[in-house]
Amino acid sequence: MKKISVLIGIGILGALLLSSKAAHYCTGADNDGHSLENNPFAEGLKMEMESANMDPSEIVLFEEEEEVVLGFDTSEYLPLGFNPYEGMELDAKDIIVLEEEEEVVLDFDVTQYLPQNFDAYAK
Structure with a gap:
């Protein structure tokens, strides 16, 4: 009997909580519930949201x-006809790219795993 009364009490309490109507009374508020109308930093927040x-x-x-x-x-200390931009034109053909090949060390003999007369560069 005691268990039944506890279950009925919990059921009635749950029904009352589910049936209650909650109202949102905050107007002019953002999602966090903070009012932007009375916020002294509202202009900064608005600018931040626009910039984002x-x-x-x-x-x-x-x-x-x-x-x-x-x-x-400075012209007294430079030679006659001095042009600081002379020779500044860069041609793509003049660029030398040095690429260093990495040597791969496998620490085992790969010939055991390849077919006989295998040539990696054959077409």
């Missing part, structure tokens, strides 16, 4: 060239 979904073509890059002032005339 930004298209790379919309990014504008400003490059400002800085003029270096040395305080003296």
